[in-house]
Amino acid sequence: MTELSTLLSGLPGVDRVGADQRAATLATRSIKTTAKAWAIDLAIRMVDLTTLEGADTPGKVRTLCAKARSPEPSDASCPSVAAVCVYPSMVPVAAEALKGSRVHLASVATAFPSGQAPLDVKLDDTRAAVAAGADEIDMVINRGAFLSGDVDRVFDEIVAVKEACGKAHLKVILETGELATYDNVRRASWLAMKAGADFIKTSTGKISPAATLPVTMLMLEAVRDFREATGRQIGVKPAGGIRTTKDAMKYLVVVNETAGPDWLDPDWFRFGASSLLNDLLMQRQKLTTGHYSGPDYVTVD
């Protein structure tokens, strides 16, 4: 055991049944009318509109960026999203397409999604993305090292990637679905925060389970406690599996009642999602028109 591994295993445990129940109770909050309208717009502003497919092309990425800038062309009151999230090879195209907008450009890096590559390859990946114009980097932690107990290696890699980011802000993906236990999620959260993460992120979205309400709640508890202990505020991003407005509302409630209102801002909370945006737009339309909308009334990206 190293000093770091001793510290991490001394963190308070998590009772899974209790945590799941707390999240489930928060999910029963009913968000209506004015609160719902405010929350939908906030959720839109928190979306990292994502495409991470082998089949991504410049055309696809340009369409996505146009949507990110102006999700609802017929309604100027609709806000734009927080960021676009793409593979490093697509960053130049996205940078061009987002020029002049306030939408951030996030790139995954470090041999996303598996992270199974030599460290120097992962660092080159990062540097290339930043050089091409990404102002946010979403890295993956080394799960193999974590699960085999080599937490110092996980820590050192995050520190190195943070350095390679330069001015870009760093989100650290824990891939909670592979960490399996809530105790591991707590330990990985603290490890990432101590190593310099600006955001901790649940998942790559490439495996199941991706983001869940209880896991996100756990990570919000971690950032809350970390700020209390150190004074530094860190953001949280659940990613993958968040498809409906109803889901998004539940997450915002969890943010509100766990970490608190300070995190109800795109600078401190993001949704890693793709299809969520259209459902938010349809719900937004319903609030203005009074009737249910349909897929013909939102754009395909």
Add this chain to the structure above:
Amino acid sequence: MSIFEYAPAPESRDIVDIKPSYGLFVNGEWTDGKGEAFKTINPATEETLAEVACATDADVDDAVAAARAAYDKVWGPMPGRERAKYLYRIARIIQERGRELAVLESLDNGKPIRESRDVDIPLVAAHFFYYAGWADKLGYAGLGPDPRPLGVAGQVIPWNFPLLMLAWKIAPALACGNTVVLKPAETTPLTALLFAEICRQADLPPGVVNILTGAGETGAALVNHPDVNKVAFTGSTEVGRRIAESIAGTRKKLTLELGGKAANIVFDDAAIDQAVEGVVNGIFFNQGHVCCAGSRLLLQESVAEDFLARLRRRMGTLRVGDPLDKNTDVGAINSAEQLARIRELSEIGEAEGGERYTAPCELPERGFWFAPTIFTGVSQSHRIAREEIFGPVLSVLTFRTPDEAIAKANNTPYGLSAGVWTEKGSRILWMADRLRAGVVWANTFNKFDPTSPFGGYKESGYGREGGRHGLEAYLDV
């Protein structure tokens, strides 16, 4: 900094049809009570909900006679598998009318709709399902090859979980072959009266279930009636003692489920966030109107300060208000009397030297309300550490070692429940072994299930409700 205000999310009252007045339910029919009718109100608004009949001694006679006739001629001779099917029907109807029952319960009692909808009513249905299944399997219960019922049961229930307490009483009684006369609490009669309608819908033979509304006198008349074979009471230790005295020498079987002052014990190695939830749930769930509430927090001294900071912060997100609002966490205090008692004991707590903290919240103008409150710096010798407050008030004490926690937890005439928070399995089991309480919750609190026996040690009463053990009270064994 953004403020996320939840807009009102009211559950509609329209689903329940409250009649302007109700009679007594005797022998399958509605009859006028011979006593002076009284009103039941909505404690959140103080509006009158309905007028309710008051049963006199003569009414009690009629009801017991009806129960006796039904026992002798119909229910007693009926095979268990047929009794079972009546109980299954009742369980099904409760599920079908679940929303209606939940809204009515929240209106009459003051508890949040989320609780009545998600906790009370599902448990009510589950209780009837569970005991329905025992009706034709009594020989397997470990109480002998052919255990027989007792006859007529007189049952008196409290106002804190009106329909659930009714289910805990009626389901096992009927499953075992008894017939019942039940008196709901004075301030919460309405779901019991709707239950009577459900019995009719299920075609339950007349006289098997009889519901008499009234106050203390009605209850006393029922308990003391010479033709009642079995008495079951849930309520205060004070009244329980009087009942035990009054049936002395009569050979009536008696079970009592009384008060408590449970210790919720948090160790330094607890899963801290879940422990905070458990403490909050333990005392603020159902406005603290819970006999097994975790009303004494025993905190290991080494983590007390940190824990209390988290607890105070968590109390800040509790929403107190309209019970019919789906986002309400803490509802109304059930009556003016209860509110007065809570206030009185809280003032005593301050006078005794406890440091009071109340979560900041806006309370409605009309109705009976008390904001969630904790007292720190409490010792065993303070009245607020010994007396049951039955409200959303937590007394916080500290301990240094497990032995001390046990000593303090057991240092009470009560013994209904206890909570233990630690991630260490062996410690949970060691503590559970030594706690003098009928229910020990480890890393959880206020969990109920029809299969799980519930009841107290010492002055919290005797007998168990729920599970295989819950059959014993209603059989001649």
Add this chain to the structure above:
Amino acid sequence: MSNQPDPVRLSVRKTYKLYVGGKFPRSESGRSYEVTGSDGATLANASRGSRKDVRDAVVAARKAQSGWAGATAYLRGQILYRVAEMLEGRRAQFVDELRQADGVTKKTAESYVDTAIDRWVWYAGWADKVPQVLGGGNPVAGPYFNLSSPEPTGVVGVVAPQKGPLLGLVSVIAPAIVTGNTVVVLASETKPLPAVTLGEVLATSDLPGGVVNILTGYTAEMAPHLASHADVNGVDLTGVEDDELARSLEVAAAGNLKRVYRPGAAAEDWLAEPGIKRLRAWTETKTVWHPAAV
């Protein structure tokens, strides 16, 4: 204005297939066999199940088993009660089928159907009581918490009674599934039709697909594949009337040490209350120790 009499309406006859994985497939062999009533009249063609059907049914049963065992006892009880509700709704249909299959009077058929319905209700009520009756704490001589609990055995192969096509069938299926096992049932060879109709009842009762799988066909043809299958954990030989066949099936079952329920020497009275022998047959007892120390 026509003087023709009203044309006679032709009925739409039911096709009797297998019930596997919540669906109604035909035998993969494409074979069927004629089912006759007690009076010799043809009732229908039933699917003639093959060893591959047995194989597929076991796959379906295994797939469903962990989910079914993982459901709460309360939920299993609710679902079994729902089966009783659906069966009650089809009371008249089953009375007819029994009269055709067995040639019994209406009154007798009704008593079998009513008892079958009540039997489902009886078993539904067992779901959340078995651990209380068969399990409990053990007072070991040391500072240990010790608890024994019954758990389901897994996938159980059932040869349903040859006579007793409804009540007998229900009485061998329900006790296995109520504790969380899943079953592959070989219906009565000569009276398989009520079993298929029972499959329809199960399919509309919120019972997850694969918990009960019903195969029709020749018992001697299918049973050996079930009894020797290494992914089957127990086998109920109630419906095996031939002693030599029963013996050979038991030998096959010993291959992976399946739990075996042998047919009784005398025929069972299905109308009588069953007792809990079959309930117990398909449970394993797990005993857990944990120290208790500060």
